[in-house]
Each structure stands twice: as structure tokens, then as C-alpha cells.
Amino acid sequence: MTDRATERQHPSAPGLHAAAAQDVFERLLDAQIAALSAIRPAIPALTSAAEAGADALRQGCKVAYAGAGSSGLMALADCLELWGTFGIPVDRTPMLFAGGAAALLHMTGAVEDDPAQAIPDLMRAALGTGDAVICVSASGSTPYTLAVAQGAKARGAKVIGISNVSGSELLELADFPVLLNTGPEVVAGSTRMAAASAQKVALNMLSVLVGIRLGHVHDGYMVNVVADNAKLVDRAARIVSAVSGQDLALAREALRQSEGEVKPAILIALGAKPEQALTQLKASDGHLSQVLAKNPANNSTGRMTRQ
Numbered sequence: 486m487t488d489r490a491t492e493r494q495h496p497s498a499p500g501l502h503a504a505a506a507q508d509v510f511e512r513l514l515d516a517q518i519a520a521l522s523a524i525r526p527a528i529p530a531l532t533s534a535a536e537a538g539a540d541a542l543r544q545g546c547k548v549a550y551a552g553a554g555s556s557g558l559m560a561l562a563d564c565l566e567l568w569g570t571f572g573i574p575v576d577r578t579p580m581l582f583a584g585g586a587a588a589l590l591h592m593t594g595a596v597e598d599d600p601a602q603a604i605p606d607l608m609r610a611a612l613g614t615g616d617a618v619i620c621v622s623a624s625g626s627t628p629y630t631l632a633v634a635q636g637a638k639a640r641g642a643k644v645i646g647i648s649n650v651s652g653s654e655l656l657e658l659a660d661f662p663v664l665l666n667t668g669p670e671v672v673a674g675s676t677r678m679a680a681a682s683a684q685k686v687a688l689n690m691l692s693v694l695v696g697i698r699l700g701h702v703h704d705g706y707m708v709n710v711v712a713d714n715a716k717l718v719d720r721a722a723r724i725v726s727a728v729s730g731q732d733l734a735l736a737r738e739a740l741r742q743s744e745g746e747v748k749p750a751i752l753i754a755l756g757a758k759p760e761q762a763l764t765q766l767k768a769s770d771g772h773l774s775q776v777l778a779k780n781p782a783n784n785s786t787g788r789m790t791r792q
Contacts, residue, residue: 489650491623491676495669513671513678520667520679523649524687527663534645534661535691538617539698541643542577543770546615548695549642551606551633553583553597555677556621556647556684561589563688569717571692571701572709579610581618583629600632607636614641619691621684622646623676625653634658647687649680663687700772703728708747708773712740721747728773729754748773755780 497512504512524531538548552560564580567573581603582588584596596602612618618637622630625648634644634655646659649667656662665683670676696702701709706728712721724747725736731754739754740747743762751773752762769775 489624490666490668491649491670491680492674493669494673495671497671498669498673501671516671516679517682520665520683521686523665523667523683524690527665527687530661530663531687531691532694534619534663535694536698537643537645537661538619538691539695541615541617542573542695542699544615547577547579547610547612547617549579549581549610549612549616549618549637550621551581551618551630551637552621553627553629555681556623556627556630557582557597559681559684559688560619560621562685563692567692567696569711569713570707571696571699572711573696573699573701579612581606581610581633583627597627597629600628602629603632603636607633607640612637612640612642616642617645618642619645619647619688620655620659621648621688622653622655623649623680623684625650625655627655631655631658645691647684649676649683700770700774703773708751709771710747712745712747718745721745721750725750725754731755752776 495516497516501509501512541548550560550564561580561582564578567578568575583602588596618633620630620634631654634646635658638644643660644658645661645663646655647663647665648655649665651664651666656664665687667679667683670678670680672678693702701707706724708724710717710721712718721740722733722736725739726733728751729736735754739750742753742759743750748766749759749762752765753759757765765776
């Protein structure tokens with residue numbers, strides 16, 4: 486374990502215990518910022534991983550997330566957002582977390598050391614050919630996470646492995662290895678810090694590209710948002726208004742006609758009938774941009790004029 490970069494002493498660590506608060510915070514912040522720079526060399530690998538995830542979901546398969554401890558929490562945070570942000574059904578994005586829900590309230594280290602914990606989780610997720618699983622482990626050697634990766638691969642699923650240690654077992658096993666080489670932590674071994682920050686950002690990037698490839702993002706707007714609270718209902722109306730170029734009152738009426746779905750509401754706001762909007766989106770595999778580009782009534786701004 487002491488050979489892992491994440492377990493070594495950080496150059497900013499000596500004297501940390503005696504430093505003034507301002508100095509401590511400066512050292513910690515500098516280390517966090519530096520950790521994010523480790524993502525840039527990983528962009529090609531992240532791109533391949535995201536394309537694999539998008540392909541799985543496009544084919545009606547699953548993209549699961551798996552992890553333990555801090556790495557598992559980063560995976561969970563991204564997994565839980567996919568439904569609300571991109572409208573990806575929760576049964577298509579199962580989460581495998583060492584220790585299950587109970588571990589979220591009181592995390593214990595023992596569960597991550599037990600590969601047998603992965604067996605019932607794999608059975609519940611029912612991963613197989615065509616699916617993908619994103620396995621996150623700072624060390625790349627967490628027994629639970631490795632067992633998930635091995636079990637999923639044996640069942641025919643593709644493994645996306647994200648680790649902060651070069652040459653780790655997880656990266657060697659993964660079909661799509663992603664190295665985030667964040668190095669030592671200011672508090673040695675505390676990978677909830679720099680390593681986890683890099684994981685969080687990398688996972689955000691990966692899932693956003695998946696959303697884009699599935700047609701759920703248009704000009705930076707989440708056009709497949711699930712508007713299930715007041716804030717998101719208002720956001721949905723503003724998205725419809727912004728993309729269609731129509732006022733908010735018309736946007737809200739279009740959303741009423743589309744039963745809250747943003748993409749068809751945009752087309753309705755531009756003059757389409759609800760049934761027509763759904764037909765057009767189905768023909769374009771849900772890609773709003775393709776419908777807008779094909780409509781002969783596109784104006785000079787790239788938006789359709791209202792019929």
C-alpha cells in the first residue's frame with residue numbers, strides 16, 4: 486500500500502499540523518486545483534468511455550455505477566443525477582455500492598474489503614452483454630469494486646475503470662481504463678480529497694457527453710429534464726422559451742400540451758401539433774437538433790418560425 490502515490494507524503498504536508506489556518510487552506514486549495522489538472526490527459530480515455538456508455542443506453546441496455554467508500558460516493562452522486570438531468574430511467578442506471586444503503590449512513594471500511602458483497606449486487610443489477618459498468622476506485626485495488634468489475638465482465642458487460650493509481654488492477658482489467666493521476670494527498674491516503682475531486686469532475690464530464698450523444702442536451706440546455714419540482718418546472722418553461730424564441734406564456738402552454746416534456750414542447754411552441762412533434766422526435770431518435778435542421782421554416786437564427 487505504501488507504494489501507491491496516494492499514500493505518499495504530499496510536498497505541502499510537512500508542518501501542516503502547525504500552520505496557520507490561512508496557510509492550511511491555501512495548501513489544501515492548491516492541491517485540489519492541481520488534482521483537476523490530472524483530468525486533461527485523461528480526456529481521450531474519458532471520451533471512449535462516454536461513447537461506450539452512450540452506445541449501451543442507445544441500444545436499450547444499462548450503464549451501472551460501482552464503488553466503495555469515497556469513490557463510491559462520487560459514483561453515486563453522478564448516478565443519481567442522470568434521471569433528473571437527462572431523463573434516463575433509473576432501472577437503466579443501477580448503483581452498486583459496497584454495504585448498500587446502510588453504508589451511506591454509517592460507512593465502514595470492512596464492506597469494501599469483502600468481494601462476496603458484490604455477488605448479490607451483481608445479481609440485482611442483472612448486467613449482461615451490451616451493458617456497461619463504471620467502476621471507481623482511487624487505489625484501483627478495492628476488493629468489492631474489483632469483484633464487481635470481474636463479475637460484470639464475466640457476464641459480458643463492458644467495464645469502464647476510473648482509478649487514481651497508475652498500473653492498478655482495475656485499470657488493467659477495464660475495457661476502458663481512465664487514469665486520473667492525482668498523486669499524493671495533503672493528508673496522506675485521504676482520497677476523499679484530491680482524488681475524489683478529480684473523480685467527481687471526470688464523472689460529470691463523462692455523463693454530460695453521454696447526455697449529449699443521446700440528444701438530451703441542446704445548446705447547453707437540458708432538453709430532457711424531468712420537471713418534478715417547482716424549480717425545474719420553471720426551468721423547463723425557460724428552456725422551451727429560449728430554444729423556440731417564444732415567450733414564457735406560450736412556452737408554458739406548449740409544456741401543458743406535451744405533458745411536461747421539453748423537446749416536444751419546443752416543437753409545439755414552434756407550431757407543431759403534439760402528435761407531429763412526437764413523430765418527428767421519434768424519427769430523429771430524440772435529437773431535437775435534427776428536427777430543427779430538417780424543418781424548412783428555419784429562420785436565420787436556426788430556429789423555426791411559428792406556423
